[in-house]
Amino acid sequence: MSDTSRLRPPVTGQDPCQEPAYDADHPAPGTRPGAAGRTGTGFGDGTAVRARTSLAGSGLLQALTPLLREWLPRQRWFAGKGRPISGFDLVSAVELLPLDGRVGGAGLLHLLLDVNQPGVPPDCYQLVLGTRPLLPPPLAPALIGHATGGPLAGLTVYEALYDPRLATLLLERLRTPGRTGPLRFSAESGISIPAGLAPRLSGIEQSNSSVVYGDTFILKLFRRVSPGANPDLELPLALARTGSTRVAAPVAWVEALGLHGEPATLGVLQRYLPGSVDGWQLALAAVAAHDDFTGHARSLGGATAEVHAALARALPGATLRRQQIRLLATAMADRLDAAAAAVPALGRYAERLRGAFHDLAELSRSAVELPAQRIHGDLHLGQALHTSAQGWVLIDFEGEPARPLSERRRPQSPVQDIAGMLRSFDYAARHHDPAAPDAAAWAERHRAAFCAGYAERSGHDPRDARVLLRAYETDKAVYEVLYEARHRPEWLPIPMAAIQRLSEPAPR
Numbered sequence: 001m002s003d004t005s006r007l008r009p010p011v012t013g014q015d016p017c018q019e020p021a022y023d024a025d026h027p028a029p030g031t032r033p034g035a036a037g038r039t040g041t042g043f044g045d046g047t048a049v050r051a052r053t054s055l056a057g058s059g060l061l062q063a064l065t066p067l068l069r070e071w072l073p074r075q076r077w078f079a080g081k082g083r084p085i086s087g088f089d090l091v092s093a094v095e096l097l098p099l100d101g102r103v104g105g106a107g108l109l110h111l112l113l114d115v116n117q118p119g120v121p122p123d124c125y126q127l128v129l130g131t132r133p134l135l136p137p138p139l140a141p142a143l144i145g146h147a148t149g150g151p152l153a154g155l156t157v158y159e160a161l162y163d164p165r166l167a168t169l170l171l172e173r174l175r176t177p178g179r180t181g182p183l184r185f186s187a188e189s190g191i192s193i194p195a196g197l198a199p200r201l202s203g204i205e206q207s208n209s210s211v212v213y214g215d216t217f218i219l220k221l222f223r224r225v226s227p228g229a230n231p232d233l234e235l236p237l238a239l240a241r242t243g244s245t246r247v248a249a250p251v252a253w254v255e256a257l258g259l260h261g262e263p264a265t266l267g268v269l270q271r272y273l274p275g276s277v278d279g280w281q282l283a284l285a286a287v288a289a290h291d292d293f294t295g296h297a298r299s300l301g302g303a304t305a306e307v308h309a310a311l312a313r314a315l316p317g318a319t320l321r322r323q324q325i326r327l328l329a330t331a332m333a334d335r336l337d338a339a340a341a342a343v344p345a346l347g348r349y350a351e352r353l354r355g356a357f358h359d360l361a362e363l364s365r366s367a368v369e370l371p372a373q374r375i376h377g378d379l380h381l382g383q384a385l386h387t388s389a390q391g392w393v394l395i396d397f398e399g400e401p402a403r404p405l406s407e408r409r410r411p412q413s414p415v416q417d418i419a420g421m422l423r424s425f426d427y428a429a430r431h432h433d434p435a436a437p438d439a440a441a442w443a444e445r446h447r448a449a450f451c452a453g454y455a456e457r458s459g460h461d462p463r464d465a466r467v468l469l470r471a472y473e474t475d476k477a478v479y480e481v482l483y484e485a486r487h488r489p490e491w492l493p494i495p496m497a498a499i500q501r502l503s504e505p506a507p508r
């Protein structure tokens with residue numbers, strides 16, 4: 001579809017790609033004015049957004065509430081599982097296509113919604129909803145529910161990304177920079193995005209949702225949204241602009257404006273790497289076939305060093321001084337305490353594990369200063385894609401989604417990323433059998449190859465930062481224990497094997 005005018009709700013007769021800047025008193029065409037009634041805190045105090053939501057006050061939220069209460073907790077990306085939902089607040093609602101389907105048979109609604117749960121601050125989620133009077137059978141898996149009131153009366157509500165027509169429309173909107181209500185669409189200059197690329201929803205269970213367009217681009221829509229630039233746009237964009245080929249270059253993105261302070265990144269369209277295989281799958285295959293994987297591990301170490309060097313050049317860094325090193329050690333110890341309270345199996349190791357954090361705190365007594373810079377933040381084998389043409393490419397620079405955005409955007413020691421990848425080799429070695437007699441040796445060989453590749457490219461062998469590496473590795477293994485206990489209890493023995501190893505006295 002190359003004609004962008006098909007995005008245009010005929011009510012207004014204006015092309016949303018040409019809209020003027022959004023004005024609270026004169027809402028943009030294609031959105032309906034109304035009082036927001038928003039009280040949530042996901043985007044701060046809410047005052048900035050109050051006049052800018054559309055469709056609020058129209059009964060939209062009341063119509064959606066019973067549907068979302070039932071549907072949301074079943075989504076892989078919903079972080080509030082296990083707690084009741086006490087209600088929703090509308091942060092913004094934008095009708096990208098009229099809901100009654102008078103253009104092309106389907107409506108398209110973009111929502112930012114604060115989800116309220118007792119005892120925790122609200123989280124803001126991005127939903128992209130389709131509406132049709134009747135859902136065609138191929139879209140059955142996308143069903144959210146049948147609405148009975150407000151502007152949705154008599155309509156079926158479903159996940160728009162499943163609908164090729166609506167997914168195509170999103171790409172169309174990204175192709176032309178401009179604003180639609182509080183949504184700002186931007187494109188990297190000098191890159192042309194062709195029209196008519198066939199969309200397909202990525203079937204992989206993820207923290208976010210992605211659509212692949214014609215094996216050329218992949219659009220990732222963030223589900224949990226916070227004010228500020230998402231590092232998964234910020235870092236790949238900075239890297240691509242340095243000419244780095246170790247990332248999938250962003251070509252367009254969408255943000256929400258005026259919600260509270262900084263624009264919030266909602267989605268990124270990046271180059272797709274057709275035929276890529278991720279490092280986790282490659283490593284598992286190598287373990288199963290008893291193949292040597294050290295060449296791959298070494299080149300991955302080199303690629304990681306290249307990314308770190310490019311990030312250090314492209315974005316401001318910092319130095320971790322005494323006080324910050326102490327705070328880092330304290331934060332790690334606090335995370336250990338919290339994890340031990342939640343997972344009793346960790347309890348008996350806790351005292352000895354604390355030694356690693358104690359040693360880190362002791363570093364702060366000497367004159368040591370640690371260089372810090374922007375890093376990947378959640379590096380593991382699944383975040384590295386391999387292609388025969390490009391070698392290793394790192395993806396998903398979001399950082400650990402559970403941590404606040406402000407923390408994820410802070411410069412950190414690059415050793416954190418290295419520790420993450422070293423843990424991943426241990427995971428791969430123990431995936432089939434956590435107690436396999438040759439697992440420790442396999443892991444050690446590949447960890448060494450990764451560090452050697454990193455050292456070759458950077459001139460610094462991460463193994464020389466012994467105390468820091470051990471502290472970060474322990475912190476990551478503790479995180480993994482909690483992660484597995486919550487999400488995949490049958491995987492718990494994998495990080496527990498590391499906990500056992502790391503609780504033994506450190507070789508001096």
Ligand SMILES: Nc1ncnc2c1ncn2[C@@H]1O[C@H](COP(=O)(O)OP(=O)(O)O)[C@@H](O)[C@H]1O
Pocket residue numbers: 202204206207208209210218220248270271272273274276278382385395396398
């Ligand atoms: N640029 C890309 N090219 C090819 N596949 C990709 C690309 N980016 C992501 N993917 C695929 O999508 C999956 C999920 O991507 P990721 O960025 O990790 O999303 P999430 O944050 O939702 O976990 C990856 O594991 C990979 O299989």
Ligand SMILES: O=P(O)(O)O[C@H]1O[C@H](CO)[C@@H](O[C@H]2O[C@H](CO)[C@@H](O)[C@H](O)[C@H]2O)[C@H](O)[C@H]1O
Pocket residue numbers: 207280378380381382396400420423424425427428480483
């Ligand atoms: O990929 P995400 O950003 O969602 O990261 C989370 O999930 C990962 C699992 O998918 C988890 O990684 C752990 O398991 C991996 C194997 O599945 C292994 O390679 C990693 O080393 C291990 O940490 C990650 O911790 C979590 O944040």
